[in-house]
Every structure is written in C-alpha cells, then in structure tokens.
Amino acid sequence: MRGLMTKALATAALLALTVGAQAKETVVWWDFLSGGDGVRMKSLLDQFNKENPDIDIQATTLEWGVPFYTKVQTSAAIGQGPDVMTYHLSRLPLGASTGTLREITPDELKAAGLSADNYGPANWKAAQVDGKQYAIPFDIHSVILYYNKDLLKKAGLLGDDGLPKGLDGAANFEAALAKLTTGPDQVGMSIPTADNGTTWRVFYTLLGQQGGEFITGDKVLDGDNADKATKALAEMAKWTKEGWVPKQTEYPASIAMFTSGKAAMHINGVWEVPTMADLAKSGKLGFEWGAVQIPVIFDQPATWADSHSFAIPDRKGNELSPEKLKAVLTVIKWMNEHSLFWATAGHIPAYLPVTNSEDFKKMEPNATYSSLAKTAVFDPSSKIAGVASPIYDAASNYFMPAFNGDGEPADAVSAAKDELQGLLQ
Template identity: 75%
Template sequence: MRRILKKALATAALIAFAAGAQAKETVVWWDFLSGGDGVRMKSLIDQFNKEHADSIEIQATTLEWGVPFYTKVQTSAAVGEGPDLMTYHLSRLPLGVATGTLREITPEELKAAGFSADNYAPANWKAAQVDGKQYAIPFDIHSVVLYYNKDKLAAAGLLSQDGLPKGLDGVDNFHAALEKLKAGGSEYGVSIHSAAGDSQWRIFYSLFSQQSGKFLSDNGKFLEGDNLDKAVKATSVVAKWVADGLAPKSTDYPASIALFTSGKAAMHINGVWEVPTFTDLAKQNKLGFEWGAVQLPTFFDQPATWADSHSFAIPNRKGKEISPEKLKAVLEVVKWMNEHSLFWATAGHIPAFSPVTSSDDFKKMQPNATYSTLAKTAVFDPSSKLAGVASPVYDAAGNFLMPAINGELDPQGAMEQMRDDLDGQTE
C-alpha cells in the first residue's frame, strides 16, 4: 500500500511539475500610444495574444504620453514595481539610464533571442545604446517629411515625370520654389507649425545636421565653436520663409495641417505620423488634390533628417528583477512585434526591422517606401539626459528657437540664449 501511495504521489508531483513548466507567462506591458498608433498597437497585441494563447499573454495598459509616462516609469521602477516591458522613445534613453530606470539587455540575451544589429539601420541601433550598452530594441523610425500637392508643384514646373518633386535641393533653390508656388496662387509655399517648439526643433535639427553640426560636444557643452554659426544658419533659413510670407507666422499644429489640406499651402513639413490623415481624407474625396511625401530636401552639404524611434525597453525594477523565464517571454514579444511591423507602418512609420522594409509588401506601400530612404541618413537627438521628447532641449526650442522663427528674436541672439540656457542646466 505504501509503495502504491508513493508511486501516486510521485506521479502527482510529475504532473504538477509539467503543468508548471508549461504555465502561461504573463507580460505586463505599458505604452503611451494614443490615436491611430494606439489603435494599431492594440490590434497587434490582440493578434499576438491569439497566436500565443497557450504560452504568453500581454496585459497592456496605456498611460499619458510625455513627461507623465516617463515620470511614472522612473518612480515605479525605483520601488520594484511597474511593467515587464514598455514602449520608450530612444531619445529618452540617456535620462532613463542616468536615473537607473532601464535594464541593460546584454549581448548574450540578444543573441539567444535572435536579435542582430545587422537587421537594423546602424544609426537606429546605435541610438538604442548608451555608452555602448544596449537598453532598448527599436520598433520604428519616425521622422519629419515633406508633404506636397502634386497639382500645384506640377503647375509650377517642380514635379518630375515620376511624380516626385524636383529643383528643391539647396537653400536658395527651395526659397525660389516657395516664391514660385506663391506666385502661382498658393497662399503659402509651405506650411509649418511655427507656433510649436517641438515641430521647429525637428526642422532645425535636420538643417543643422545637414551642415555636420554637433549640438552637444564631447565635453558636454552645447553649440560650442562653429556649431553656433551652423545653428544660426539653420534658424535663419526658416525665419526667412516666415518673414517673406512664404510660410505662416505663429501657426499652431492643427491650423498648419489645415492650410495644406485646404490647398492654401502647396507643401507641408510634418511627421510621418500624419500619413494616415491624408490617406483617409483622399479616400473620402475630401482632399481635392493628389499628394505625396518625400525625404526633406538637402538644403546644405549632406542629406540628414531628424528622427526618433518608438522602441521596447525593460525597466530596472529594484528588488524585483525580471526572471529568466519572464525575460525570454518579453524578448519573444519584442521579436514578434518587429516581425509583424508591416502593419505598424500603416501609421506612417518606417519599420526598424530591415527584413520588413526590404520586403515586396513594404516596397508597394506608398508614400512610406519613397521616404524610407531617410533611414540611411537619419540623425537622432543628442545623447543627453537633457535631450529628447518632452525634454529641456524641447523646452528651449519653444523658448528661443520658435520666437526666432517668427521674427520675435534675432537668430544669433536666440541661439546664444538657447546655448546658455542648456549649458546652465548641466552645471
């Protein structure tokens, strides 16, 4: 009897062990995605959960974008709470590392999960590192692009036979094109968010980087040496558009978009995230013209475009570190999301995972495939805890760059004040 009982207990233990080994892993997920991004991510999460019903379940929560999100992540990680996985802007990595909020993903862990730098644009992969250590895995590249009204550009002789703009490279050529478009009946040659500091930073940093500018020197100083002159040049270009009536003055985000969609502005500079807006309006026959989007023209010495990335990161929870089993599940989630990022591209983004961007399906996706060339020359925000989304650098852009664009400050004085303001915050 004892022998039978022992055998029964051993069998029960084996069954319990097997059940435990096959238990479903729960991945607690936080993101900051709203609007079209939020809808698309929810769809991807639902699809993942259906395909992994027996092994992994993502339990997702969406928090407020910007400072509130990063503050909550930092405070929760410090007390051992928070998610297993979260979305994170690569531009905010330096602050996350400096505050101990982010967990390194080691080369061994990346290799075991099947991640390779070869599958990502070099600048994008590097932006996911701080001091050579990996703290995130990129999901996309999102940047500013030049939207254009094909009808108006064609009438002005600025459209090539393949439907792409021509004659826009160079500061003088672009300015002349704006004048030609205005003379042809457009209220503005280009609409910009001249009342939005973050939008102006993206244009500024593109033009600044086209001059090989270095916003933050290796010694931690901002706009040091001739970089100040390059910053003044970049600022002066956009300020002249506004001063000459070729771009609108003190115009907010919605109004700037409306100028383009109404046909009052022939071109528009904005993020790739507005592609769904124009796509939907065109499908509803509410646009009234054919549109396209391309990489920003090369105004100075070399092509360069401001960029950031939505990425995936793991919080460094004090006293409640992630287990090997949970880490395996988390990295499986990230890998799956990258492999299925073609759907994410419908939000206008460029997938970070190159096997997706090199696929036939992506090459047919317009205008994404056309402007995806910018990934090769994308420039990410300076690697600093003062830089990135909702950062002191963005605040300084609102306080100094934006007034300079609108003629309220002299570009030289504005850049000097911006430099001094940021240098003062490093002390």
C-alpha cells in the same frame, strides 16, 4: 479497479491543466500610444495573444510625454511597473542616468535572436548608452515634406515620376516657396510654427545638413556649431519673414492649410500619413498628394529622427525572472517581425528584413521617403535631450520666437546655448 483508473486519469488530466496554466507567462506592458498608433498597436497586441497561447500580454496605455516617463521612473525605483514598455530612443540617456532602464546584455540578445545586423547602424547605436544596449528599436519616425502634386505641377516643380524637382539647395528651395506663394489663399508651405517639437525637428534637420552637432562631449554648440545653428534658424526665419510660411500656426491649423489646398507643401511627421491617406480615400482631399524626404537645403542629406523602441525597466528588488525575460524578448522580436502593419501609421520599420521586403517596397509613400533612414540624425545622446526634455523647452523659449520673427536667430542660439550648457555642468 475501473474506478481507480478513472480517478487516476482524472487526476493526471487535472495536473496537466495545472502545469499548463502555471506555464503561461503574463507580460505586463505599458505604452504611450494614442490615435492611429494606439489603434494599430492594440491590433498587434491582440494578434500576439491569439498566436502565442503561452504568453499573455496585459497592456495599459498611459499619457504621452513627461507623465509617462515620470511614472516609469518612480515605479521602477520602488520595484513596480511593467515588464516591458515603449520608449523613445531620444529619452534613453536620461533613463539610463536615473537607473530607470535595465541593460539588455549581448548574451540575452543572442539567445533571443536579436542582432545589430537586422537594424540600421545609426538606429541601433541610438538604442545604446555608453556602449550598452538599453532598448530594441521598433521604427524610425521623422519629419517629411508633404506636397500637393497639382500645385507643384502647375508651378513646373513636379517631375514626370510624380516627385518634386528643383527643391535642393537653399536658393532653389526659396525660389520654389516664392513661386508657390501666390497670395493670402495660397502659400508655399505650412509648418506648425507654434509647436516647439516641430520647430526643434526642422532646426535639427537643417543643423544636421551642415554636418553640425548640437552637443559634443559635454559642450553645447561648441566651436562653429553655434554658427551652423544660427544659419539653420536664420533660414527658417526667412521663410516666415517672406510670407512663404505663415507665422504662429498651431499644429491642427497647419495641417488644415495643406489639406484644404491653401499650402502647396507641408512639413510634419510621418505620423500624419494616415490623415492624408484617409482624407484622400474618402474624397475629401481634393488633390493628389505625395510625401518625400526633406530636400537637401544645405550641404548633405540629413533628417531629424527618433524611434519608438521597446525597453525593460530596472525594477529595484523585483527583477525579471529568467522565464519572464524570455517571454519579454519573445514579445519584442515578434513585434519587430510583424512591423509591416505598424508601417501603415507612416513609420519606417526599424527591422531590416521588413523594410527590405517586397511588401514594404510597395507601400507608398513610405517606401519613397524611407531613404531618410540612411541619413537620419537622431537627437543628441544626452540626459537633457529627447522628447519633452530641456532641449524641447529651449526650442519653445528661444528657437520658436526667432522662427516667427520675434528676435534674432543669433541671440536665440546664444541664449539656448547658455541655458542648456548650465544644465550639463
């Protein structure tokens, strides 16, 4: 009798283990994150797996840009690929138009406890195409103005609060650049002028500060938007023409100019904040630095922005089961709730309970430039826009040469307009 009971108990235990093993949901994850972003995401993934024994994330990192998005599109078309992936919001329109992305319905969002109320209106809208939700924002990343406090103080351009002063308005900004440019060994500002991505981001910021729109309906730079685009590009070209910003500067060189003290200011993405912080911590920077939202050079505050987000591929013939979808949405929500750590990469968390927290408000310089989230201008909602898109190609072929003095801004705008309009026909 005892033997039978022992055998029964052993069988029950084995069944319990089997059921438990079957209940564990595996989530296949793809991302394109490298450098500091990659390190931080790996840490978050490890933490999630430790805290959630019923879900196992199996993560793979692929090459950023066109290779990533091409692989996602081709794999989804044949029912392969991940259960969830990182995705730039600027690429959503193209992803939706090719049938690569799965809609996340209002009922699914509600069941997962994900709500528009917890995100900035512009950021949440950028996660939609034609009113349908295709992604959940994770952050806002933008270009910001890095500055050398020592050099700005010497030039009388630093307030008692340690923030730049006298930079708003084109005339004031130009005067500041001129004052900070004292010779070949010190220029007013460094920008990656040989980088198409940065060229587009600065241009789009200045277009947005005039209330301009790059694409309206199915028209590129329609009406007076072409004039506003020309004005934006002409302002950028003036910076290089006057020698305030060096021409044809590669991305790493522009950073080196700032960190070596040869440029008083620097425009780049928030993702370089860890670079500055690490150099300062190691004592290799040699000066006190800060970072703020891009000054209002024209009519209104506006800054180019994009977001890393989470999206679900529309795998043909291999759709997510209800159980898998629940696990995926659990992962997405958990990542948003733990995005304070992600902010250490320089990003602004998209999840408002985190950005409104006391811990984030103490995080500098993020808290200082987080004001840009309220006036952020996201890339046009178009299949020709976004990271590694035709718009970026146009920035490389037309805007970047004009930025560096090789051609007239008006001609560059006209050529880019004609080429991109042809792609929308």
